[in-house]
Amino acid sequence: MVSNPKILSASFWQKYQLYFLLIASIIIRQIPIASIPLNWLESYFHEISHGIAALITGGEIMRIQLFASGAGLCTTRGGLNFVISFFGYAGATLWGWLLFTLANSHQRTAQVFSGVMIVLLLASIVFWARDLLTIIIIACLAFMFVLTIKVRRLYYLQLLLKFFGVSILLNSLFSPTYLFDGRDVGDGAALASMTMLPELAWVLLWCVIAIAALYSLMKSNKRSYR
Secondary structure, eight states: OOOOHHHHHHHHHHHHHHHHHHHHHHHHHTSHHHHHHHHHHHHHHHHHHHHHHHHHTTOEEEEEEEOTTSOEEEEEESSOHHHHHHHHHHHHHHHHHHHHHHHHHOHHHHHHHHHHHHHHHHHHHHHTBOSHHHHHHHHHHHHHHHHHHHOSSHHHHHHHHHHHHHHHHHHHHHGGGGGOSSSOOSHHHHHHHHSSSOHHHHHHHHHHHHHHHHHHHHHHHHHHTO
């Protein structure tokens, strides 16, 4: 029996798609200009995770700031400081995992999730952005999701969202290591001051969570195409 080369090629791509997306994301991370929107995306999910943690624990979001460098700041009032500090990096990892998983599950699910993200980004501009640069950056991110919806084939929408998810996960894996800058500031230092665990322990925990999320996607992908 002669196998159809096109079918074999498609099957190979589906089976190893996650790894191709990982490689593409790693390469793009090394390109300064091309990596900027992805850094903004991870920074936004990091800051909005702080904000959501504040809201869930009875606090409120006062302001979200994003900077051209890819850094960000979420100012909150009230809530549980431990949960708020922890869920910056952990939340970004969860967003990346969720983005990939939902996009991979069904084309319509991917489309709906893009719509939800556009609404969340626009709400962030209206309620929490206070400076022009932050408004411009969040608007650019919203435009990215608008473009995903505008693609003619939903397959490419899924692919773009999965790429975003993988990129966010990779940033979530490497970003905590930037806390080792000798300045003793940031989420790790805040958690260290609240607990008896050093900043290193929190950084390692966030990295382990990101690795576990990636491993989960790899296992799920392997089961799907076994």
